[in-house]
Amino acid sequence: MMARRPLIAGNWKMNGLKADGEALAKALAAKLKASPPAVDMLVCPPATLVDRVAQAVAGSALAVGGQDCHAEKSGAHTGDVAAVMLKDLGASHVIVGHSERRADHGETSADVRAKAAAAHAAGLVAIICLGETEAERDGGRTLAVVESQFAESLPEGASPDNTVIAYEPVWAIGTGRTPTLAEVAEVHRTIRDLAAKALGKDAAGRLRILYGGSMKPSNAKELLALEDVDGGLIGGASLKVEDFWAIAQSA
Numbered sequence: 001m002m003a004r005r006p007l008i009a010g011n012w013k014m015n016g017l018k019a020d021g022e023a024l025a026k027a028l029a030a031k032l033k034a035s036p037p038a039v040d041m042l043v044c045p046p047a048t049l050v051d052r053v054a055q056a057v058a059g060s061a062l063a064v065g066g067q068d069c070h071a072e073k074s075g076a077h078t079g080d081v082a083a084v085m086l087k088d089l090g091a092s093h094v095i096v097g098h099s100e101r102r103a104d105h106g107e108t109s110a111d112v113r114a115k116a117a118a119a120h121a122a123g124l125v126a127i128i129c130l131g132e133t134e135a136e137r138d139g140g141r142t143l144a145v146v147e148s149q150f151a152e153s154l155p156e157g158a159s160p161d162n163t164v165i166a167y168e169p170v171w172a173i174g175t176g177r178t179p180t181l182a183e184v185a186e187v188h189r190t191i192r193d194l195a196a197k198a199l200g201k202d203a204a205g206r207l208r209i210l211y212g213g214s215m216k217p218s219n220a221k222e223l224l225a226l227e228d229v230d231g232g233l234i235g236g237a238s239l240k241v242e243d244f245w246a247i248a249q250s251a
């Protein structure tokens, strides 16, 4: 099977003002230039900083993405940002369906699917997030939840070139807790199997499936060593240059 190049993606969430966001991105770009790791690296700043960060790291190997996009290209949607607008600023990726969007904004998998389709239409790679809540895990429903979110969130035309899946157990986000390695491996293998059914075996073999949820330098190596874990979607630890870089180094 063709090797998948890991993707180490930082989701800054609602953190960062002009000066610190630019400094963080520039420091990462400088590290990438000095010693290129064997991974792709991406930062997803808040929408307010996408332009500034994209300009600050232009010409470097550090990619820039948005954290959400609207399903429409334009129109009367106060406060929203279209995928094509992110693309216009220099973004190459956009996260869709993060559990914080699903919880805070009531986004359904149908919404996520429409957003991912909009991202594709704009020429962006969609990072589609899915994952179970603690109650769903405790109720033994993890694989069923992941299966339905995958089926309902993946748009027509999805491929390993325009789509990345991020498995993020909701209860592991920002809590310092993670599933066992066996539990992570089981979910990632299930997602790979679902992708094989949806996209074909070859495409599934090229699809990158990230793990997210309390990934940090101390646990990254063992998580990233799992066969079907092709990188990480990192929140808190992506706000510190040294931690984010250490995670990239351990892939």
Ligand SMILES: O=C[C@H](O)COP(=O)(O)O
Residues within 6 Å of the ligand: 011, 098, 168, 172, 173, 174, 175, 176, 212, 213, 214, 215, 233, 234, 235, 236, 237
């Ligand atoms: O998008 C990132 C995830 O929500 C993980 O966040 P965390 O690394 O702070 O747990």
